[in-house]
Amino acid sequence: MNEILKADLHLHTAEDRSENIEHDAYRLLDEAHRQGFDVISITNHDTFTFNRKLSDYASKLEILLLPGVELTVEGRHVLILGDLSGVRQVKQLKDLYKLKRAETLLIAPHPFFPASRGLGKSLFACLDLFDVLEYCHCYTRLINFNRLAVSVAEKEGLPMASFSDSHMLWQFGRSYSLLLGERSPEGVFSALRGGAVQMVTSPLDPLALIRTIKWIVPGLAGKLLDNTLKRRSRKQAVPEFTETILDSRNSG
Numbered sequence: 001m002n003e004i005l006k007a008d009l010h011l012h013t014a015e016d017r018s019e020n021i022e023h024d025a026y027r028l029l030d031e032a033h034r035q036g037f038d039v040i041s042i043t044n045h046d047t048f049t050f051n052r053k054l055s056d057y058a059s060k061l062e063i064l065l066l067p068g069v070e071l072t073v074e075g076r077h078v079l080i081l082g083d084l085s086g087v088r089q090v091k092q093l094k095d096l097y098k099l100k101r102a103e104t105l106l107i108a109p110h111p112f113f114p115a116s117r118g119l120g121k122s123l124f125a126c127l128d129l130f131d132v133l134e135y136c137h138c139y140t141r142l143i144n145f146n147r148l149a150v151s152v153a154e155k156e157g158l159p160m161a162s163f164s165d166s167h168m169l170w171q172f173g174r175s176y177s178l179l180l181g182e183r184s185p186e187g188v189f190s191a192l193r194g195g196a197v198q199m200v201t202s203p204l205d206p207l208a209l210i211r212t213i214k215w216i217v218p219g220l221a222g223k224l225l226d227n228t229l230k231r232r233s234r235k236q237a238v239p240e241f242t243e244t245i246l247d248s249r250n251s252g
């Protein structure tokens with residue numbers, strides 16, 4: 001049975017070891033429940049944050065939790081949802097074609113945002129790979145790097161969906177998508193692929209903009225310093241896969 005599903009499929013939690021995030025996966029689910037979300041996916045960087053216990057906890061809250069990951073491939077970020085088998089073997093963008101199947105959804109997150117590891121120009125060489133382009137939450141009325149993604153999506157007939165890419169709980173719920181579909185992985189993917197999506201998003205208000213700047217600037221400075229040190233020490237920045245053990249709360 002089709003229903004309107006409130007969905008956010010790009011979310012980060014404390015289990016993401018590459019980020020300094022306060023809330024864990026259970027706390028995020030509690031907040032998702034409070035805000036009336038029907039479907040979410042925890043897409044930590046190069047980290048699987050999904051197991052039966054967490055999925056059962058989500059079910060008790062009447063939330064469909066989809067397995068997900070934000071994978072770093074050739075230095076670019078790609079969202080992979082659903083069946084994640086084969087993800088560990090992906091080394092190059094072309095390897096992602098092996099994951100192109102009904103039970104796996106591929107999303108290009110924040111594709112043209114600077115300093116966020118979006119695909120940028122690389123997207124044009126593999127547009128047929130992606131089911132959905134993301135309309136990123138981080139924009140103002142004056143500065144909006146989503147505009148190019150919108151024109152690409154319109155030209156190529158690709159669906160767009162808005163998600164929050166939340167690293168902090170105050171970001172969660174500011175941008176999401178309403179899907180018309182069945183409450184199942186297949187139903188959600190079918191709604192997204194078919195464009196049965198209504199984006200609910202608005203430019204950052206002044207307070208959110210200040211908070212975003214306070215969040216982004218130290219993080220960017222740290223990453224720039226980190227990258228410089230890595231270059232100097234000639235270490236290669238190859239992301240390491242981790243499997244999160246979610247036992248930070250007794251879900252009963």
Ligand SMILES: [Fe+2]
Pocket residue numbers: 010011012070109165
């Ligand atoms: Fe992200």
